[in-house]
Amino acid sequence: MRILVVHNYYQHQGGEDMVFHQEINALRRDHEVRELTFQNKTGFGGLLQFLSYPFNLSASNSVKRMIRDFHPDVVHVHNVHYASGPMMLRAIRSCRIPMVMTLHNYRLICPSATLFYKNSLFTRSLSEKFPWTAVKLRVLDNSFLKSLWVAFTYWIHKKLGTFNKVNKFIVLSDFAESIFLNSTLQLPDDKFVVKGNYVGDPKPVFKTKGECFIFIGRLAEEKGIIPLINAIKATSYSLKIFGAGPQQNEVEYLTANAANITFFGFQSADVIKQHLAEANALLVPSICYEGMPITILESFSLGIPVMASNIGILEKMVIPLYTGLHFNPFEQNSIIASLDQWQNLNISVKDSIRANCRKEYIDKYTPAQNMSKLIAIYKDVILNAKQS
Incomplete structure (x- = not known):
């Protein structure tokens, strides 16, 4: 099969980029694959890209040229924000090539992309034909103009029927599918198919599990890292933190004199895997609707239990007393109670949960599947x- 994969890199690498590379490498083992990528820029070049966002003819012409040269059987689109833009979808359809698009976030519905704003979930855009509330609140980078331009970009393409030209949208979970189907996007059920993320099999490292909990992720408000630190500081439990992001300075300040919390900052994947393999449990305190966190899949693959927020997909991925525990990330007492519950479980129960995590990975999240x-x-x- 000849497969063209299109992706728009953000200025800073994220989970979507990881999934893109992962799928490209896996597909190349058995298929002929070509990739077309775009890169978000800074400065004046970035401004021009952003202004072109709704109708980027340059990106559209690039994908047309690639299709004419490569003659793919199918085109798979990942991110289109913002150097390429949704106009590219119309260009692909004009070439009469079947197209699928992975929806890694909720940008088609809301300029926030995460349905999160100022320390809480934000779902007003789901019921608004044009997300005026999101624009007025400046949900994107606290900018009225950025929020308005992104909102306009997706609203105009919704009005033009651009998204109907995609043959199939891949969403990461049943939860994400329900969000899109219950929004004003107004796409039929058969436009969506659920296919989650995956990670390679690390062949579990059988180490004696330590007493230290671990957080791995972006240090940002929506990830719930600050409430987690405040909760852990009120206990004797140990926590390792791996990651970088906009809240890094605050994290460093809060953990500087905390004897039970160690901040490692950004580290290589190998270093993180080593610490994860010997962790007591992974903590995922997100206060937003996650897509499908790779860190949870990596934990399952290593047989490491997960203690996560009872929000969105996290509530579905983590099964209490089977693969981990839940807590309310907005309440410090709930976080601490969950940690206490985990610590008070006997060893045989914990070992059973660890085995269940590995089984969950084998059953659902392997590359082959x-x-x-x-x-x-x-x-x-x-x-x-072909039949249409």
Whole structure:
């Protein structure tokens, strides 16, 4: 199969970039794959890209040229924010090539992309034909103009029927699918298919599990890192923190004199894996709707339990007393109570939960399963395109 994969890099690497590279490398083992990428810029170049966001003819012409040169059987689009833009979807459809698009976030609905604003979930955009509330609140980078321009970009393409031109949208979970179906996007059920993320099999490192909990992720408000630190500081439990982000200075300040918390900052994947493999449990205190956190899949693959927020997909991925525990990330007492509950479990129960985590990975999140489903999606849209 000849597969063209299109992706727009953010200025700073994120989870979407990881998924893009992961799928590209896996697909290349059995298929002919070509990639077309765009890069968000800073300064004047970035401003021009952003102004072109709604109708980027340059990006559209680039994808047309690639299609004419490569003659793919299917085109798979990942991120289009903001150097390429949704106009590119119309260009692909004009070439009469079947197309799928992975929705890694909720930008089609809301300029926030995360349905999160100022320390709480933000869902007003789901019921508004134009997300005026999000624009007025400046949900994107606290900027009225940025929020308005992104909102306009997706609103105008919704009005133009651009998103109907995508043969199939891949969403990461049933929860994400329900969000899109219950929004004003007004796309039919059969436009969506659920296919989650995956991680390679690390072959679990059988180490004696330590008493230290671990946080791995972006140090940002929506990830709930500050409330987690404040909760841990009120206990004798140990916590390791790995990551970087806009709240790093605050994290460093809060942990500087905390004897039970160690901040490691940004570290390589190998270093993080080593610490994760010997962790007591992974803590995921997100206060936003996550997509499908790779860190949870990595924990499951290593047989490490997960203690996570009872919000969105996290409530579905982590099963209490089977693969971990839940807590309310907005309440410090709930976080501490969950830690206490975990520590008070006997060793045999903990070992059973660790085994369940590994089983959950084998059953749901291996590369072979994921690629098999992705290829089935490609074949389905190709077949349906031929019959239409």
